Amino acid sequence: MKSKTINIAVLLAALFSLVSCLDTNDGDYVYTDDSAVTAFSVTSAKKTVHVKASNGADSVYTTSVKLSAYKFVIDQQRCVIYNPDSLPYGVDPTKILVSANSVNSGSLVLKSMTSDSLSYLSTTDSLDFSKPRELQVYSLSGAAVRKYEVRVNVHQEPADKFNWTKLPNPTAFTSARGVKSFVVTTASGTTRRFLLASDGTTTTVYRADGDNAWTAATPNFNHPLAAETYRSAAVKHDTLFVCDNGVVMATTDGNTWTQQTTAEAGVARIIAANPIRLYAYNNEGVMLSSDDSGKTWKTASIDESASLLPNGDIAYATLPLATNPNAFRTLLIGSVPEASTTAFSVWGKIDEGTAYSENQPWMFYDHNSLNRHELPLLQNISAVAYDGKIMVMGNDERVFLPKFYTSCDGGITWQTDSVVTAPTGFFVSGAYTACVDSNNFLWVVNGNTGETWRGRTNRLGWKKEQYEYYE
Known part of the structure; x- marks a missing residue:
């Protein structure tokens, strides 16, 4: 009986100490200054396809293609993101969906192609990457920002021609x-x-x-x-x-x-x-x-x-x-x-x-x-x-x-x-x-x-x- 009483006393003391710590440090958080893009990919895009009919006539149609298999390299030293293996011929770089991740889920924003305005990177709206774009990532503290140049390469000629x-x-x-x-x-x-x-x-x-x-x-x-x-x-x-x-x-x-x-x-x-x-x-x-x-x-x-x-x-x-x-x-x-x-x-x-x-x-x-x-x-x-x-x-x-x-x-x-x-x-x-x-x-x-x-x-x-x- 004496042993059980001692154990209960120890548990109560630990509980009171935890409550005391929470009360003392309530609202005192430290946010990191780390900022970096850790992943980037093109998930899908519109592609123009040329086909030849049985009578020899050429026809063209547009379809949506999945492109997640194309790897993007993130050069953290030069702050450049690019795909060594270009996307297939016919992909429209002005209408692509992308996905990106950052350290500690820092905010990702994309700079406009025509001005200095910024907008949050969307993974659901099609974006224009026909030219290199500036992608910025902000740390959770808001004190640090890192800027990347994103290049989405697309083949300019058909592969098997x-x-x-x-x-x-x-x-x-x-x-x-x-x-x-x-x-x-x-x-x-x-x-x-x-x-x-x-x-x-x-x-x-x-x-x-x-x-x-x-x-x-x-x-x-x-x-x-x-x-x-x-x-x-x-x-x-x-x-x-x-x-x-x-x-x-x-x-x-x-x-x-x-x-x-x-x-x-x-x-x-x-x-x-x-x-x-x-x-x-x-x-x-x-x-x-x-x-x-x-x-x-x-x-x-x-x-x-x-x-x-x-x-x-x-x-x-x-x-x-x-x-x-x-x-x-x-x-x-x-x-x-x-x-x-x-x-x-x-x-x-x-x-x-x-x-x-x-x-x-x-x-x-x-x-x-x-x-x-x-x-x-x-x-x-x-x-x-x-x-x-x-x-x-x-x-x-x-x-x-x-x-x-x-x-x-x-x-x-x-x-x-x-x-x-x-x-x-x-x-x-x-x-x-x-x-x-x-x-x-x-x-x-x-x-x-x-x-x-x-x-x-x-x-x-x-x-x-x-x-x-x-x-």
Whole structure:
């Protein structure tokens, strides 16, 4: 009983002390001077959408889109708020809804675009952010204010539109019967294009740096290249390799060439390359591979009969794997004149650059009646890696407008590309070629006229801002 009485007394004493404290400090609050914007986003906006009807007519409509997924960066040091990834093309920046938070729920006010007047930031009324706006945040004490510049970036061009530009016609060559083009990156980081053009008697090497016109290279060997040498070339590690009458040579500028092997090595035609290996045929049609930039060669393993290897018009393309940038998928695409098929022969190979990785064989993509999207036979084919896909350019027989086919599954199925189409007026009646540079420009060259076009999907040219940093 005595213990319970003591406990009750202690509780009553604590209660009276709390009441005493409340009575003494009633109304005595201290407000913070801290002020900062802690979050900002565009929640929704009006967007103009352009669509094409089934009859080809253009139509336009306006819709409301949710945009909360677009992150805004708050640079507290410079007091700038902006979105590194611009809002989609067609968004109306004059009518957007925003949301913002501040430290300790400080007051957020927006300065007028035409005067110094201020108004509380509304999250329910549409606002005009077509120009940078000043956003102010006041501390709870009212003694501190911080001013931010808010920039709402909106794309000024549609993401998936492909635009072509025609370069001035060169005078370096015309009437080539066969052409192949390649791109390398120079030691200084610029792009250099090579063109191998055959007139039916010899092959001539042309080069162009950046956007410059084609000029004939001046090789440091004193013999002409054979007429078919243009078909026996590939690029590995920003070096162009060609096989001329069995001799493998390499160059980075088109002028200075280094002999890699002699004719005794047995190389007849270079057919493909990736950053790890070169591939070629020997005189018997056996596939060879080289791990040392063409100095030595050995038989490459394949999982089907060599009779299925393409031996007519051949193109190749190499793409790094999405799951491993040090591994590369290479496709070898071409015709087999002896085969009675309406589709190209497609082979695939994955090369890994890691130590002790297994060297997998080339795999033949078997013709299957269930595959309704095989790559059809085309003329004047070129293959490139573009926008994370393999793209093939070529034309149907007696059709003078090239087509573009793309594969998103490593070359198994193919569809007519919905974004890239031939340049307007680019009609061909002979050889032409395509290549892609490190700036995502697709180049096409008409061998008959020298006409050269350059194009790119808009979003592949957009600068990617860095907004995440790690130690």
